[in-house]
Amino acid sequence: MPAASPVVRAESVSKRYGDGSATTPALRAVSLAIAPGEFVALMGPSGCGKTTLLNLLGAMDLPSAGRIWLSGEDTQSLSDDALTRLRRRSVGFVFQAFHLIATLSVRENIALPLLLGTSAPDRDAKIEAMAARVGLAAKLPSFPHELSGGEAQRVALARALIHQPPLLIADEPTGNLDSQAATQVLDLLARLAYEQRAAVVMATHSAEAAARAQRIIHLRDGALEGHAV
Numbered sequence: 001m002p003a004a005s006p007v008v009r010a011e012s013v014s015k016r017y018g019d020g021s022a023t024t025p026a027l028r029a030v031s032l033a034i035a036p037g038e039f040v041a042l043m044g045p046s047g048c049g050k051t052t053l054l055n056l057l058g059a060m061d062l063p064s065a066g067r068i069w070l071s072g073e074d075t076q077s078l079s080d081d082a083l084t085r086l087r088r089r090s091v092g093f094v095f096q097a098f099h100l101i102a103t104l105s106v107r108e109n110i111a112l113p114l115l116l117g118t119s120a121p122d123r124d125a126k127i128e129a130m131a132a133r134v135g136l137a138a139k140l141p142s143f144p145h146e147l148s149g150g151e152a153q154r155v156a157l158a159r160a161l162i163h164q165p166p167l168l169i170a171d172e173p174t175g176n177l178d179s180q181a182a183t184q185v186l187d188l189l190a191r192l193a194y195e196q197r198a199a200v201v202m203a204t205h206s207a208e209a210a211a212r213a214q215r216i217i218h219l220r221d222g223a224l225e226g227h228a229v
Helices: 050-057 080-090 106-114 120-133 149-161 179-196
Strands: 008-017 024-034 039-043 065-070 091-095 167-171 199-203 215-220
Touching (some): 024 065, 050 167, 050 199, 120 149, 167 179
Parallel strands (some): 039 199, 039 215, 167 199
Antiparallel strands (some): 008 024, 008 065
16 A cells, blocks of 8 residues: 655755845755654754744745645645635644633634534534543633633644644743643643644654654754654
């Protein structure tokens, strides 16, 4: 059986910020491919380009050179509207700071990716099933200020995966959590992504968190360091 096509593929991708003599290189000729169901950890010192690479892979930004294909589409060939549609259907995001909307309940936060194109009964069933899977069924009426850090990150994870995107981008998802909550979130991230065959790219400073991945990619000064393992 032929190997599955990559969910996301970068080919000689570079990113520069600024103009002229003030140009700052953030990424230098990075090439990689991530398959469905693959869990990849991205490691490196602060300022090495991890977040820049995540933003490019998740179609939040475009490279200065090279190309990125997401779900088979060349991101640089798309209009802004088409890029937004691709991002909405193909990518889920989880951040260190959770980014829950304080005025919305847990149910409403989880529902955000489903607000377009899903009927209300189907949407409610999906939300309740996902909340149960992350152990937060009883918290659906609650608001973010009523949650622990671990619970808030589980809501963010449920929101990121509720529409079953082929790619999950996680930027330091355990950075604000204690060790017990971090373990719970990593367990859920790995299990849910595996069940949904989502490719996962997680930036982390934690060797313990990175050890949960199938492959570790090291970045230094905007370039791949050695070989991915």
